[in-house]
Amino acid sequence: MANRHLNRLASWLAGAAVVFACNGIASAADCLRQNALGTSRVLAVDPKAYPRVGSNEFPKTLPLADHEVVLTFDDGPRPPNTQKVLEALAQECVRATFFLVGRSSAEFPELVRRIASQGHSIAHHSWSHQMMSKMPFEQAMDDIHRGIAADELALEGVSTNVPSTPFFRFPHFDSSPAMLDALQSRGIVVFGTDLWASDWEDISPDQELMNVIAQLESTRKGIILLHDAQARTAAMMPALLRYLHKNGYRVVHLVSAAQAEKKAETRH
Structure with missing residues (x-):
């Protein structure tokens, strides 16, 4: 099985509740670069219907269609890797969700604003x-709450523990029933994941890519967990986006x- 994936990867590299969904910004048709992957649609997530999502941690996940994926990044912002991830996403006109660590947002507020200015969603990952x-x-x-306040201060210039995008992911997926209930009572969606790159391990970018491909061949859709703080992920991102494009995957962008x-x- 591993050899099959490695051979396929080597061959390929050589060649190269939800309230509603609306047409995505930065779709392939709107992208300035021809033949970009683009963002297929925007999915608005209602915390009352979907308080906890991610099949690896919770009973329910987002209702994605076959070959739809959501790109999520944890542990940033962290230069220079976050900038490299942003460049790869911009090249393909793809929108993602970044779960930021508050102390990093306090250290690199300009990078938080850059993430948001490029159309990505700012979510939260504790202080x-x-x-x-x-x-x-x-x-x-x-x-x-301190992490949310630091993210919001970097983003909006106002320190508040009321998140503008009410999405949160527990570090290491480590929570308790009381914490989950507290966030649900505040209307904050808790994110798990459907598949991950294992990019916290000491692996190469090619091995990381193979991890994602192997899982996608099984799940065919889902919330993907990546870490923009990791140099291996920054190096792997252009190849992952090319793989998604070549194999007919569509990227969904999340908003609240x-x-x-x-x-x-505002449009009316």
Whole structure:
């Protein structure tokens, strides 16, 4: 099985509830570069219907069609790797969701604004990236709120623990029922994942790509977890995007239902 994937990869590299969905910005047709992958559509996520998503961690995930994927990135912003990831996404006119660590947002606020200015969604990944279940409940929630406040300060210039995009992913997927309930009560969607690149391991960019390809051959869709802080992921991204394009995958961009409704109101 591994040899089959390696041979296929080598051959290929040589050749190269939801409220509603609306037409995506940065679609392939709108992209300035011809034959780009593009973003196929925008999916507005209602936290009341989908409070927790990701089949590896929760019973429910996003209702994606066959060959639809959502690109998500954790642990940034972290130069220079985040910039390299952004360049790869921009080259293909693809929109993603970035789950930021608050202390990194405080250190690199200009990079947070750059992520947002390129049309990506800013989501949250705590302040300190520690194991939340090892903390007392109040300390863990304070860490979550502090991370949100740092992300929002970098993004909007205002420190608030009310996220403009109410998406959160626990570091290491480590939570507790009480924490999950607390975030659900605040209307914050907790993200797990459907597949991952294992890019936290000591592997090459080619091995990372093979990890994703092998899982996609099984799932054929899903939320993909990547880490923009990792140099191997930054190096792998152009090849992953080419693979998605060549094999008929469509990238879905996530926004919150409230953001989508507000945008719809401004158009009328």
